[in-house]
Structure formats: C-alpha cells, structure tokens
Amino acid sequence: MPRVPHGTIDQFIEHFTLAIAARAEQVLMRSAAGRSKAGAGGPRMCPNPGCTRPGAGPRNRWFCREHARSVPEREQRRMLAERKVANQTAARAARAAEGGLKLDMRCRVARCKTMSRGPRFGYMCDKHLSKLSSKEQSVARQKWNLAHAATSPGRTRTSESAETR
Numbered sequence: 001m002p003r004v005p006h007g008t009i010d011q012f013i014e015h016f017t018l019a020i021a022a023r024a025e026q027v028l029m030r031s032a033a034g035r036s037k038a039g040a041g042g043p044r045m046c047p048n049p050g051c052t053r054p055g056a057g058p059r060n061r062w063f064c065r066e067h068a069r070s071v072p073e074r075e076q077r078r079m080l081a082e083r084k085v086a087n088q089t090a091a092r093a094a095r096a097a098e099g100g101l102k103l104d105m106r107c108r109v110a111r112c113k114t115m116s117r118g119p120r121f122g123y124m125c126d127k128h129l130s131k132l133s134s135k136e137q138s139v140a141r142q143k144w145n146l147a148h149a150a151t152s153p154g155r156t157r158t159s160e161s162a163e164t165r
C-alpha cells in the first residue's frame with residue numbers, strides 16, 4: 001500500500017463533502033416535490049403498479065377505468081391485498097421513525113427518572129451518558145430490556161409492584 005500524503009486526503013475529504021452536500025440537496029428537493037404531488041387529500045390513484053391515473057371510484061376498487069376493465073378481478077384483489085400490506089409496513093416504519101407510540105424514552109439506568117436522549121444516544125440521559133462507560137451503558141440497557149420484556153407482553157407477572165393493596 002503506498003502512503004498517501006496528507007494534502008491529498010484533505011482534498012479528497014473536501015471533494016467528498018461537497019459531493020454529499022450536493023446529493024443531499026437533490027434528495028431533499030425530490031422528496032419535497034414527491035410530497036406535494038401525492039399530497040394529502042389528493043385523488044386516490046389506481047392501485048395497478050406503475051399506473052399514474054386516478055382511480056374510478058370504490059365500485060372499481062379504485063382502479064382506473066382502463067385497469068378496472070383489463071385486469072381480472074382476482075388479480076385486482078391480489079394487488080389490493082399487496083398494496084394494503086405495503087401501506088401498513090410503510091405506516092409502521094413512519095411511526096417508528098417519528099418516535100412511535102411505544103418508544104420509551106426513559107433513561108435505561110435503574111432508578112434514573114430522567115428522560116434519555118433517545119435511541120441515537122443509547123437511551124441514556126445526559127448525566128449517565130457522560131458518567132458511564134459504553135460498556136456500563138450497554139449493561140444497563142440489557143438489564144432494562146430484560147425487566148421490561150417480562151412485564152410488557154402479558155402483564156401477568158407484576159411481582160413486586162402489586163397494584164392491589
């Protein structure tokens with residue numbers, strides 16, 4: 001391996017950074033355009049993959065006039081089922097990305113009541129983020145996961161925190 005002089009690396013990094021910035025801009029512009037095109041309240045589109053025509057109402061299962069006639073009913077139902085699954089998956093992913101309903105933001109350290117800074121910070125609060133080593137943090141997370149795995153699915157085992165009495 002030949003050694004690369006420092007100047008070259010700097011140039012490379014600069015070039016790379018500029019390329020990334022340009023690319024990010026492109027992506028942002030494209031996604032903004034896509035959002036306004038398929039915005040909320042827009043016409044419901046034909047579920048046939050690749051078709052860009054608006055659907056011809058619920059009686060045609062929202063297929064466009066052409067596809068409502070040309071695609072056999074069984075095929076239409078299959079496409080709708082597929083689309084439903086895809087939509088559900090997308091919705092779930094979007095919810096998870098937004099933070100989700102069930103995302104527990106509490107700091108994973110036992111008895112710490114502070115809110116953590118979320119998954120990107122390993123669910124550690126500011127204090128524990130700086131106080132604990134990454135190993136200690138992961139141990140705390142494991143303990144927390146174990147404790148919460150036992151209570152979440154059935155909530156039958158509420159050993160110590162008895163609700164009655």
Ligand SMILES: [Zn+2]
Nearest residue numbers: 046051064067
């Ligand atoms: Zn169509």
Ligand SMILES: [Zn+2]
Nearest residue numbers: 107112125128
């Ligand atoms: Zn904490």
